[in-house]
Amino acid sequence: MIANKETPSAARVADERLNELIAEEVGARSPTGSINKLLAFVAFSWAMFQLYVASSLPFILEFGFFDDTEQRVIHLGFALFLGFSLYPAFKTSSRTHVPMGDWLLAIGALVSTLFIVVFYEEVSSRAGGSRTFEEIALSITGLLLVLEISRRALGWPLVIIAVIFIGYALFGPYMPDLISHRGASLNRLLDHLWLTTEGVFGLPLGVSSSFVFLFVLFGALLEKAGAGNFFIQLSFSLLGHLRGGPAKAAVVASGLTGLISGSAIANVATTGTFTIPLMKRIGFSSEKAASIEVSASINGQIMPPVMGAAAFLMTEFVGISYFEVITHAFLPAIISYIGLFYIVHLESAKMNLPILEKLHKSSVIQRLMNMSLSICLIVLLSGVVYVGVGFVKTLFGELTSYVCAVILFVSYLILLWKAAQYPEIEVDDPNAPLLKIPDTLPILMAGLYFAIPIGVLIWGLMIERFSPGHAVIWAILTLVIIMLTQHPLISLFRKTNKSLKAETIKGVYEVFEGTISGSKNMVGIALAMGSAGIIVGVVSLTGVGLIMTEVIDSIAGGSVILMLLLTAVMCMVLGMGLPTTANYIVVASVMAQPFVTLASQHGIVVPLIAVHLFVFYFGLISGTTPPVAVDAYAGAAVARADPMKTAINSFFYDIRTSILPFIFIFNPGLLLIGMDYWWEYVMVAITAIIAMLAFCAATKGFFFCLSRKWESAALLLVAFTLIRPGYWLNQIEEPYQRINPINIVKIVQEEPTDSSVRLLVKGENFSGDIIDKVVVFSLGPQLEGQTGEDRLYNNVGFNIEQNEGQVLVDDIKYDSPAQLSGMDYGWQVVELQVPNERMAKEWFYLPALFALFLVVLVQLKRKTLSSTEQINERLSK
Incomplete structure (x- = not known):
């Protein structure tokens, strides 16, 4: 156990700071x-x-x-x-x-x-x-x-x-x-x-009233029921025996808490009070322990189904269903947690931290078999539930809801009866001596019934495709029944002498207290929604989005990468000091539409959900961006750490999250968009994970052992190639064939439904300068009898005329895609750009993976030699 060298006054100041942050x-x-x-x-x-x-x-x-x-x-x-x-x-x-x-x-x-x-x-x-x-x-x-x-x-x-x-x-x-x-x-x-x-x-x-309140209430009730402590203890029992185990458990516990939490600070305050002292006791500095917890808690805000309440806002801003939002957001969130988990592993390996022992030892093979068996059982159980509900629907028809309710209640009774056979999950004392890691099975079985309301929520959202409000109402009802009955039933199953009336009253009190807690937790979120509504209203009243487009475009000077970096920086600046919901509203209102417009002007077709996730991610990173890094300050208060050092550390940990938005901007497949075959999804996921791990290893300067500069550079190059293989292909072959636009009307008429047209246009901008830019427009549906002129005007927003061999814009529709792109009357359509037939960009994965393989071989050889030298040195002594 590491001694605490802090003075009482320093500890008191830290406690006061934490209380202030939680009070906010x-x-x-x-x-x-x-x-x-x-x-x-x-x-x-x-x-x-x-x-x-x-x-x-x-x-x-x-x-x-x-x-x-x-x-x-x-x-x-x-x-x-x-x-x-x-x-x-x-x-x-x-x-x-x-x-x-x-x-x-x-x-x-x-x-x-x-x-x-x-x-x-x-x-x-x-x-x-x-x-x-x-x-x-x-x-x-x-x-x-x-x-x-x-x-x-x-x-x-x-x-x-x-x-x-x-x-x-x-x-x-x-x-x-x-x-x-x-x-x-x-x-x-x-x-x-x-x-x-x-x-x-x-x-x-409106979103706050319709959806967010109910999810915050569900999270508060789940925490009051004891599920929060269950998540933390389960994560610790699963991962605590690994090198840097408590830190890895903090990552997983924060991810599980993030499933139901709408606040990064609340996540830090709940999981951090347990995980940060554990990390300090095994050798992490106060700043690193706090930084890991803060980064994990911020990641909880990008984790479906709640996403810090931003998921419900995205459905309105983007205009897609809630199911689509969480489907698109799920894989990047998982990859982000994989990256943080790997950073923790690298930090632990660099520091050669001790490995804690479990209460009952088991071999690596046994642990792998147990893990494999657990995964197989979960998959099998999920399949049985899915098929079973389908069978019940077929068999009972309109009575399905009642039959499923009976089956669910019987399952709850069985799980509760099983939980009664194991000791109650105690809240860990973070200041107690850290001895051994508890066994997983007793903790899992003692709290497995908490999965029922979460399962009801996920089933309603993902399978039945209920609205978020409808799904969470059923989840809340299920949870309230559990809270009212868990204490008297466990007492009955354990045959204790406790009064059933007293245990029932205890459950009623917990429901009442959880309901009040949920409402109080919601006050700050509702106020953030209302205050951010002022900003949204001004944006719609003044058209400041178009102005931001001009500002960023003039600074970027036509560079796509610089445009993306400027947008990211603006999101971090606008998001400083704001809670998750207000953060997203502000950055989405001010930066999302300019981003779409600029991308279109530079010939990049970006799905709207990718744009909103891009600005959302960088808005969240502001929580660790000095000088207004409120999330990092909360972690520093828990850890008794230096706030500024914690913020800087957290920011560097979050850099690995910042590459994800660039991945799905250039490769929307990461959001499960535009893929025709299942193996394409698998390839995108695997390459994104490898790119994330290579990037983390490069930025930490450690892979299998301490990296040399050329090895870190090689890993960065590998990560870049896996993120954007099309960059190298563009250096070899031209991506587009340039065609005279004289036949644009005929070409537009023959293009299939939902295809796009890519044009190089030239004209005078608002400042009076003559500029040229590439614009991309969706042509919409191909309707029978529709001429090319009609399709161009109705779906894109302009007509053309030919004058001395030039194709000019003759008429432009107000508020159309063409007008919003900056085009105006009299602009010239210089050329029509059609994609060239080229080799697949994925071929560049092969040299990147080969380079990664070479770095692995070099590092493993050096690590083996180093280990041999250390052994010989010890033997000689």
Whole structure:
């Protein structure tokens, strides 16, 4: 056990910093007495309201219908009231009672929101028109209160960004020419941001009300039931015996927690309090231990099905189903965790950390056999469940739901009976001496029944294709039944002397407490959604996305790689200090559309989901980007580490995540897009994993042993080739054949459905400069009887005329793909570019893999010689 050399004052400061960071997530006040009961009642009522509107009860009772706007307003009203009650105005404010000023602000927030519901018909009838004095006054009050509570709950960064955007909307005509716009009056801005669904009550808050609350509630109930501790202990029992085992367990535990968590800081606070001390005890420095946990927790935000609540926002922003979002996001998330796991392995090998012993030793062959058997059993069980449910559907028809419920309950009873035969999973003391790793089987069996509600959720999402809200409602119902019955049934199975009534009351209390906890956890997220709605509203009001396109394009100077790097840097800057949901909303609103436009202008066709995942990933990396690295600071507080060193370490660990967005931009197959055969998916996955491992080894300077500079350079080259093999092919063969555009109309008419046209165009931009650029447009469906002119105008947005052998743009449709790409009347279509028939770019995988093989051979030989020299040296002594 490593001695703790910190002074008591340093430890106290770290504890205070951690408490502050956690308080920013769930509120810093802990009122007592009647006030505490009142806030608990409000939090419980919020949860009941969200469950009610998400269920079928309004249709069954034919009462209590709320449309989307009303749900959003009430949702924010609850969040504002609890926010002013739970979050003090200043660090010196009381933590035990709510001052009268905050009660007045909370009531003012309720009035500012609920008047929209009470006078809904009058407010909606004047949308876009002149507003009354009362509406303007309440709108100003509402916006100011949202900004103030965001300052308290989320810190200054989001407030500063929102204020800058509001100022930009009001003073657009006075801005520099590059970013100027016509501006908006105060009346129009207030109408847009508060009294319509374009601003605060827009899409982000709608997603928060419809889906996010239910998933946060599910996660809180699961944690209160004991599943969080089960995940941590199971990960530790599985991986603790490996070199650097506690660190590897931290990676897996954070991944499992990330399945249900919407916050990186919450992930650090829950898993980190256990894993960080373990990593320190086996030899990791405080900074490295904190950095590993922080990186693992941030990765939890990219892990489906929740993805820090961003998955639900992506369905709205991208316009695809929730199932498609998590399908596309799953493989990159897994590869990112593989990369972090490998970095931990490299760090452990470099430091030659000790290997901890399990309580009961087993050989490597036994462990491999046990692992293989476990995987086979899981696959077999999954297949039996899938086939079995299909059989039940065929056999019982409309009664399937009831039959499945009975089967599920019987399975739960069997698993609970089995769990009762093993000791209860205890919460580990992180300060206790680390002796041996516990056996996996007792922990697995003692908590396996927690897989039932998670299984119900995944089944509803992936197999039945329910909406996220419908699926999580069934999962919550299943979990509540488990929470109410687990304690009395286990007591009954174990034949203890505990009172069944007391055990039942304990379960009821846990459900009540978990519900309140879920609502309190949701306050910060709902406020982030509302505040970010201000930014979304200003973007839609001013068209700042087009301006960002011009800014990035002018700086990048036509370089695709530089354009991608600039976009990544802008996302990291915009995301600094923001929670996951607000982070994604901001970067997606400001950077996603410019990215799509610029990619199209440079001849790159990028799926929209790839763009949103790109900006989402780099927005998250801002959590470890100094100087506002809030996630890293939380990890440093747990580890008693230097915050800045932890942030820098975490940032370098997260570099391996940053290559994934570049992989799926140049190779969308990583997102399971555009592949016709299963073996193509396998090839993409394998090459991406190898590229990730090679990149990690190169950046750490260690593979099988310490790497020489040329070996690290070779590994980087291998990673680059596996990421973008097309780069080398382009150096050998031209990717496109250049054709005179004189016959463009005929070519467009003959192209099949959903094909694209690639053009080199030339003309005058907004600044008056003559530029040329490559643009790519989708031609849409090929309709019978449709001419080439019709298809070009309807789907792309322009007509052409021929003048002295030149093909010119004659007419251009407003807000069409052509107009958004920067083309204008009078532009010349210089050439039509058609893909050349070339060798497959995948052939370049072979020299890359051969180079990797050579590096492996050289390193293994050097490692063997080094080991032999060490043995001879010990023998000579």
